[in-house]
Amino acid sequence: MTAPLLVVEDLTKRFGGLTAVDRAALTVRAGTIAGLIGPNGAGKTTLFAMISGFETPTSGAVRFEGRDVTALPAHQRTAAGIARTFQIVQPFAGLSVRENIAVGAYLRRAGRTEALAHADAVGRAVGLGPQLDRPAGEMTVAGRKRLELARALATDPKLLLLDEVLAGLNPSEIRDMIPVIRRIREGGVTILIVEHVMQAVMSLCDEVHVLAQGRMIASGPPLAVARDPAVMEAYLGHGAAARIAASARNPGAPDHA
Numbered sequence: 001m002t003a004p005l006l007v008v009e010d011l012t013k014r015f016g017g018l019t020a021v022d023r024a025a026l027t028v029r030a031g032t033i034a035g036l037i038g039p040n041g042a043g044k045t046t047l048f049a050m051i052s053g054f055e056t057p058t059s060g061a062v063r064f065e066g067r068d069v070t071a072l073p074a075h076q077r078t079a080a081g082i083a084r085t086f087q088i089v090q091p092f093a094g095l096s097v098r099e100n101i102a103v104g105a106y107l108r109r110a111g112r113t114e115a116l117a118h119a120d121a122v123g124r125a126v127g128l129g130p131q132l133d134r135p136a137g138e139m140t141v142a143g144r145k146r147l148e149l150a151r152a153l154a155t156d157p158k159l160l161l162l163d164e165v166l167a168g169l170n171p172s173e174i175r176d177m178i179p180v181i182r183r184i185r186e187g188g189v190t191i192l193i194v195e196h197v198m199q200a201v202m203s204l205c206d207e208v209h210v211l212a213q214g215r216m217i218a219s220g221p222p223l224a225v226a227r228d229p230a231v232m233e234a235y236l237g238h239g240a241a242a243r244i245a246a247s248a249r250n251p252g253a254p255d256h257a
């Protein structure tokens, strides 16, 4: 077992009277891909924002490589090795793809030449080689998702937080993107991924954490989590697990009993 890279301890976030995240805890081990799933509005993006420093928790702690980073602003967490992508991709439309990626590369490279060279390497690694000189504003949705990935990767993170990088892609674009994510992990980057595309979560993740109404209701290997009655109920509604078990025992019976 590898050491924990990220430890989230009892994180809570309240927005006025609404508790978006309620004492959520999780651990991500170095070298793994972990998934964070849950129904719409479960608190996934808010939890991500607290890990990356874009939201301040109401209570709880975030530890990275054993160090308490809860009070660090986002840019200092990026410097410590935590990078994130955003659900809504907003590249600098007037800049080339290479220059957009270089924005991330400047974090650890002082000169323009070095930053652009690193951007080039990262762009090629995520499959953007042929588009490096094109204006970012001309990219397709799939291209923009790769660019978002490349911009975060160009900061040389130890932990990469991916927020729905597969959303809006068609099935063949999703199939093309899965090996790209796997290669990033093979390159030594630990990944925590928020994703609604279950096929991708199942095939990519070593461990999956499930949030529902702000609470962590299950954590474990993908198959075990998918079979967990509490998870079925969170996605499909109260009584769903019993209905599914009954229809599995008696496939001909109506499933609305």
Ligand SMILES: Nc1ncnc2c1ncn2[C@@H]1O[C@H](COP(=O)(O)OP(=O)(O)OP(=O)(O)O)[C@@H](O)[C@H]1O
Binding pocket: 015, 018, 019, 020, 038, 039, 040, 041, 042, 043, 044, 045, 046, 047
């Ligand atoms: N800045 C904010 N101010 C007030 N309420 C917020 C804020 N951000 C999120 N919320 C609320 O917190 C809850 C959790 O939202 P969040 O976006 O974290 O969920 P999510 O699991 O990422 O959802 P989705 O899968 O739809 O992206 C929702 O009820 C949302 O309306």
